[in-house]
Amino acid sequence: VVLYGEIDTENRFPAVVTVSPFRTPGKRIVEECSGVVISPRLILTAGHCLCQLRQGAAPEGALRCEPYAVVTTFIQEPSKTVPGEVELRTHVHKGRVRPHPDLHRQSHSPRQPGLADLAVVLLEGAVRGGVAAIPLADSEVRDGETVAMVGYGYDELIGGRYGNRRFSRNKIAKDSASSVGEILFELPGMRIYSGDEGGPCLRETQEGLQLVGILTQGSNEGSTFTSTYPYRSWLSAELRNAAAKGPPLE
Amino acid sequence: MRYARILLSFMLLVHGACATTAGEELPGRARTSGHTRLVVLHGEEDGENLHPYTVMVAPYRLSKSKRRGDECSGVHLGPRLVLTAAHCVCEPRQVGKSLVIDRLGCSKLAVVTVPSERPSQEVEGYSELQTRIYRGEVRPHPKLNIPFDNPERAVLMGTADLAVIFLENPVESRFPAIQLADFEPREGQDILVAGYGQSGTRSEKYGLRTHGRNRLTQVLKLTERKLIVADSGAHVLPGDSGGPCIVQQEGKPPLLVGIAMMEGDYEGQRVSFFTNTYTYRDWLREELGRTSM
Numbered sequence: 001v002v003l004y005g006e007i008d009t010e011n012r013f014p015a016v017v018t019v020s021p022f023r024t025p026g027k028r029i030v031e032e033c034s035g036v037v038i039s040p041r042l043i044l045t046a047g048h049c050l051c052q053l054r055q056g057a058a059p060e061g062a063l064r065c066e067p068y069a070v071v072t073t074f075i076q077e078p079s080k081t082v083p084g085e086v087e088l089r090t091h092v093h094k095g096r097v098r099p100h101p102d103l104h105r106q107s108h109s110p111r112q113p114g115l116a117d118l119a120v121v122l123l124e125g126a127v128r129g130g131v132a133a134i135p136l137a138d139s140e141v142r143d144g145e146t147v148a149m150v151g152y153g154y155d156e157l158i159g160g161r162y163g164n165r166r167f168s169r170n171k172i173a174k175d176s177a178s179s180v181g182e183i184l185f186e187l188p189g190m191r192i193y194s195g196d197e198g199g200p201c202l203r204e205t206q207e208g209l210q211l212v213g214i215l216t217q218g219s220n221e222g223s224t225f226t227s228t229y230p231y232r233s234w235l236s237a238e239l240r241n242a243a244a245k246g247p248p249l250e
Numbered sequence: 251m252r253y254a255r256i257l258l259s260f261m262l263l264v265h266g267a268c269a270t271t272a273g274e275e276l277p278g279r280a281r282t283s284g285h286t287r288l289v290v291l292h293g294e295e296d297g298e299n300l301h302p303y304t305v306m307v308a309p310y311r312l313s314k315s316k317r318r319g320d321e322c323s324g325v326h327l328g329p330r331l332v333l334t335a336a337h338c339v340c341e342p343r344q345v346g347k348s349l350v351i352d353r354l355g356c357s358k359l360a361v362v363t364v365p366s367e368r369p370s371q372e373v374e375g376y377s378e379l380q381t382r383i384y385r386g387e388v389r390p391h392p393k394l395n396i397p398f399d400n401p402e403r404a405v406l407m408g409t410a411d412l413a414v415i416f417l418e419n420p421v422e423s424r425f426p427a428i429q430l431a432d433f434e435p436r437e438g439q440d441i442l443v444a445g446y447g448q449s450g451t452r453s454e455k456y457g458l459r460t461h462g463r464n465r466l467t468q469v470l471k472l473t474e475r476k477l478i479v480a481d482s483g484a485h486v487l488p489g490d491s492g493g494p495c496i497v498q499q500e501g502k503p504p505l506l507v508g509i510a511m512m513e514g515d516y517e518g519q520r521v522s523f524f525t526n527t528y529t530y531r532d533w534l535r536e537e538l539g540r541t542s543m
Contacts, residue, residue, distance in 0.1 A: 022373070024374070024375055070376060079382075081384070081385065081419055082383045082384065085385075088379065088381045088457075089378075090378050090380070092372065092377075093372060093373065094372060124372070125372060161456045161457050162456065162457025162458050163379075
């Protein structure tokens with residue numbers, strides 16, 4: 001079963017953003033990823049979206065990260081004049097790329113996601129567009145739990161429209177084949193698309209959304225996400241660091 | 251509409267193969283990493299907002315699930331008027347033994363998305379987008395008639411592939427509408443094309459405008475005078491249908507000379523076909539006059 005997901009026309013997940021390396025002059029980058037706002041100035045995404053293995057280099061210390069990333073929020077609002085139609089507004093932001101420290105310590109490729117495939121983008125100013133941050137979950141994700149996965153991915157089959165955010169709900173399973181089974185989880189049968197990587201897996205509770213993981217790998221057979229709970233101390237330190245930057249510039 | 255897009259996509263496949271082999275010789279390739287050759291053939295992203303009068307057009311449907319695959323381009327021609335290709339808003343229908351696009355197959359209403367881009371205050375070189383949605387009545391040209399059994403016949407025999415959308419509300423835009431040229435472009439004239447076409451590769455999404463230069467190679471007298479572009483610059487792709495062909499002389503405002511019909515093979519060459527708006531100038535002026543009443 002392949003799940004294509006639904007388009008987020010009701011703007012349920014405005015905290016899900018696109019993330020791409022900053023380029024001058026600012027051409028939109030085709031190979032972009034998704035990400036999630038976890039505080040007014042902090043975006044979490046997959047490490048390999050902004051850091052890549054240098055070709056021909058030794059595995060040790062061979063990962064090179066982009067210094068800056070561009071983060072785009074997409075706010076969709078129902079048209080006031082045409083029923084059923086949605087209007088789009090984007091905001092762009094720039095920030096410093098801060099990979100998880102362990103991301104550098106391993107051979108890494110998108111095909112074989114390893115430990116700590118995470119990076120944050122520390123924005124220069126607060127995220128705009130009235131986007132509320134999604135808090136980190138205070139417990140590990142459970143085998144068989146249903147999570148919502150959100151991203152900007154697409155392919156030729158489902159078609160791509162700029163700003164279309166898709167979401168789907170899926171039961172997760174522990175990745176038994178993985179050597180780091182306590183961190184990677186599978187979304188069996190769920191297909192993610194180019195552009196979905198870095199997007200969040202969210203627990204939907206009565207109190208609101210909680211972040212449980214980041215999509216780090218997709219294939220035709222299924223998808224894998226990295227649980228964020230084991231990395232909570234690093235994430236908390238990054239959140240404190242972002243908050244210590246003083247009131248963000250609006 | 252959807253059927254039209256299937257045919258156009260079929261032609262695109264033929265061209266996909268050509269594009270890959272011919273790509274090496276094209277000037278301006280590899281502008282940005284990650285762009286495929288097909289995209290270059292198609293033009294590049296209009297990051298400087300040079301063609302703000304180029305809008306998105308689709309037939310109005312209540313069911314959103316039907317929306318995919320029938321999206322086109324159009325031009326903002328007057329305060330309440332958008333011009334597009336009729337085949338974007340009119341469905342082929344069976345007439346006797348053949349398929350025909352004519353007035354009877356047209357949607358009553360169409361949806362127009364007007365994008366407005368502003369340079370970002372925060373990130374140098376990037377822009378921010380806001381779209382506005384409008385709805386309007388579809389008014390095809392009275393002489394619209396396109397035999398649709400095959401793409402070649404559609405181009406050679408079709409006439410008046412034009413429809414205006416008479417909007418319920420005037421477009422609120424900081425940018426002016428495009429003006430109609432009061433001349434027919436001459437063969438060899440430099441032109442610009444713009445639109446929301448997609449090559450079908452994963453590097454492109456509908457909703458991002460591309461544009462590019464090319465040269466008008468021929469004004470061909472078929473059942474009507476069509477503009478033919480067969481040079482090595484930017485061509486139209488599915489989704490560009492209804493988009494503008496523009497003549498821009500230095501220091502002067504851009505002028506509309508054609509509306510994208512389709513691309514295909516003609517006498518062994520990759521060509522883009524445009525409906526010549528000069529041919530239909532009287533009807534266009536009349537429609538423009540209606541909107542100011």
